[in-house]
Amino acid sequence: xxxxxxxxxxxxxxxxxxxxxxxxxxxxxxxxxxxxxxxxxxxxxxxxxxxxxxxxxxxxxxxxxxxxxxxxxxxxxxxxxxxxxxxxxxxxxxxxxxxxxxxxxxxxxxxxxxxxxxxxxxxxxxxxxxxxxxxxxxxxxxxxxxxxxxxxxxxxxxxxxxxxxxxxxxxxxxxxxxxxxxxxxxxxxxxxxxxxxxxxxxxxxxxxxxxxxxxxxxxxxxxxxxxxxxxxxxxxxxxxxxxxxxxxx
Numbered sequence: 001x002x003x004x005x006x007x008x009x010x011x012x013x014x015x016x017x018x019x020x021x022x023x024x025x026x027x028x029x030x031x032x033x034x035x036x037x038x039x040x041x042x043x044x045x046x047x048x049x050x051x052x053x054x055x056x057x058x059x060x061x062x063x064x065x066x067x068x069x070x071x072x073x074x075x076x077x078x079x080x081x082x083x084x085x086x087x088x089x090x091x092x093x094x095x096x097x098x099x100x101x102x103x104x105x106x107x108x109x110x111x112x113x114x115x116x117x118x119x120x121x122x123x124x125x126x127x128x129x130x131x132x133x134x135x136x137x138x139x140x141x142x143x144x145x146x147x148x149x150x151x152x153x154x155x156x157x158x159x160x161x162x163x164x165x166x167x168x169x170x171x172x173x174x175x176x177x178x179x180x181x182x183x184x185x186x187x188x189x190x191x192x193x194x195x196x197x198x199x200x201x202x203x204x205x206x207x208x209x210x211x212x213x214x215x216x217x218x219x220x221x222x223x224x225x226x227x228x229x230x231x232x233x234x235x236x237x238x239x240x241x242x243x244x245x246x247x248x249x
Contacts, residue, residue, distance in 0.1 A: 072140040082206030085128035094118035121147035189220035212244035
């Protein structure tokens with residue numbers, strides 16, 4: 001689907017001499033321009049500011065206040081899908097893998113991931129288990145964030161496949177989907193590159209809110225801005241999108 005606009009933005013028409021672009025604290029873009037300036041000209045201007053936009057968003061992500069990082073100690077509460085899991089850390093041992101495989105088969109273990117060293121992260125009976133070979137907080141964090149990224153990708157992929165048929169009918173090609181940790185946005189869409197990026201921290205939010213973010217980003221292929229028409233389109237797919245969005249706070 002051809003689109004000359006790279007970044008969704010909110011356009012404000014006012015009596016100004018120049019086109020003005022600013023980045024809000026949440027990473028969204030607001031552009032003000034005179035009513036006589038053609039929309040195509042504004043789209044091209046936003047495209048020309050791609051480097052500035054990315055640098056500004058990167059600074060915001062670095063500077064934005066956020067909740068303290070987990071300590072990765074047994075007994076700690078870890079946010080997960082709108083609730084919490086109790087963390088249990090243990091020593092990695094390859095001999096445990098066969099038993100884990102059996103528990104996966106019978107459904108006792110969910111959201112399982114492991115590496116070639118026998119290290120693993122998974123959910124079971126309200127606990128989040130993290131088995132590691134190194135009793136080092138940074139290493140535990142790396143394992144946890146890798147697991148978080150994988151699980152977010154699985155969930156976002158599920159909702160993307162669920163809702164894609166509605167967008168396919170409108171000529172949207174299935175996009176490249178990326179997952180990475182972000183501090184100021186839950187997702188971003190670059191229509192011209194057919195690319196959507198979701199925040200790995202979405203795994204902490206309720207499933208219905210994750211679904212909203214997926215639909216929100218896909219909808220930018222139809223309405224690249226945050227206009228009234230954009231939200232009307234989202235509402236056709238998710239009538240309760242506002243309550244879903246509120247749970248992201």
